[in-house]
Amino acid sequence: MVGDLLTAYGKRRAGLDSQWSPLPIQYGDFAAWEAARDVSPGVEQFWRRTLDGVTSVSPLTVDHSDGGPDSVAQRVNFVIPAVITSALQARADRLKVSLFAVVHAALSVVLAKLSGNPDVVIATAVDGRRTPQLDGVVGMFVDTVPLRLRVDGDVPIDLLLRAAFDADVAAFENSSVPAELVGDVLGGRTPQVALGLQNFATIEEVGWPEPVTSCVPTP
Numbered sequence: 001m002v003g004d005l006l007t008a009y010g011k012r013r014a015g016l017d018s019q020w021s022p023l024p025i026q027y028g029d030f031a032a033w034e035a036a037r038d039v040s041p042g043v044e045q046f047w048r049r050t051l052d053g054v055t056s057v058s059p060l061t062v063d064h065s066d067g068g069p070d071s072v073a074q075r076v077n078f079v080i081p082a083v084i085t086s087a088l089q090a091r092a093d094r095l096k097v098s099l100f101a102v103v104h105a106a107l108s109v110v111l112a113k114l115s116g117n118p119d120v121v122i123a124t125a126v127d128g129r130r131t132p133q134l135d136g137v138v139g140m141f142v143d144t145v146p147l148r149l150r151v152d153g154d155v156p157i158d159l160l161l162r163a164a165f166d167a168d169v170a171a172f173e174n175s176s177v178p179a180e181l182v183g184d185v186l187g188g189r190t191p192q193v194a195l196g197l198q199n200f201a202t203i204e205e206v207g208w209p210e211p212v213t214s215c216v217p218t219p
Contacts, residue, residue, distance in 0.1 A: 001138045025133050039181055046174045048185055050148060057121050057146075057189045060114055095158055097165035100197045104147060105157075105164040107195055112151035121148045123191040126175045145175045146182055146191050 004020075011018045092099045108120040129141045149164050183190060 003136070023136055025137060039176075039178060043174045043177055044181060046170070047146075047177055047181060050170070051121070051146065051182075051185045054119065054121055054148065054186060056115075056117055056119070057186055057191045060111065060193070091161070095161055095165075097161050098168065100195075101165035101168050102161055103197055104168060104195060105149065105160050107193075108149045108151050108164070109160075111193060118151045118153070119148070120151060121146050121186075121191050123147065123194040125194070125196060126172060143175050143177070144179060144182075144194075145171045145177060146186075147171055147195070 008018045088102050089099055092102045104122075104124075107122065111120045111122070112118050123144050123146050126143050126145055127141060129135060129137075147167060149160075149167055151160065155163075179190075
């Protein structure tokens with residue numbers, strides 16, 4: 001959708017009409033295929049082996065009542081200073097791991113300390129477009145995969161980062177796992193904490209010209 005929007009915007013600014021080619025696959029085709037496909041034996045074996053012995057997927061307990069059915073969850077926003085982000089990236093580069101793995105490990109350390117359970121299982125969302133033919137299709141192409149990491153108190157931090165990276169890579173390579181299978185392996189439970197690391201490019205980085213807008217004040 002973003003690519004189409006950039007194309008249409010650039011064409012309109014140049015006084016041209018956008019020319020669109022028919023998509024080879026529609027979202028309905030993907031949905032029908034997704035419903036009919038079987039999980040490969042290798043993927044199923046991987047997840048049953050990886051999640052074997054998990055005792056808890058709720059690493060945190062509440063310290064007060066939920067307020068009833070009308071309660072509303074709150075969002076806590078905070079900013080990580082650029083100097084810390086740069087230090088995390090430098091650590092990741094030195095160990096040849098991803099920044100996501102560093103954040104995953106840090107979050108797992110916090111959850112293990114707060115919950116008292118060193119066996120931490122969280123979730124993350126990954127791109128579900130498993131073929132280039134789906135790149136131009138707008139739809140819900142998201143898979144959710146569990147990430148398991150054991151945080152032992154005496155493990156060196158560099159080894160923990162490497163373990164997180166290896167676990168993440170293996171999980172992403174087997175991400176085509178239905179939620180039903182994960183729920184079955186975890187005894188009907190799902191991870192209660194999810195991690196998402198989003199890096200958004202600036203307008204200058206994507207080459208999108210500054211929009212021409214007019215602002216009308218409202219009372």
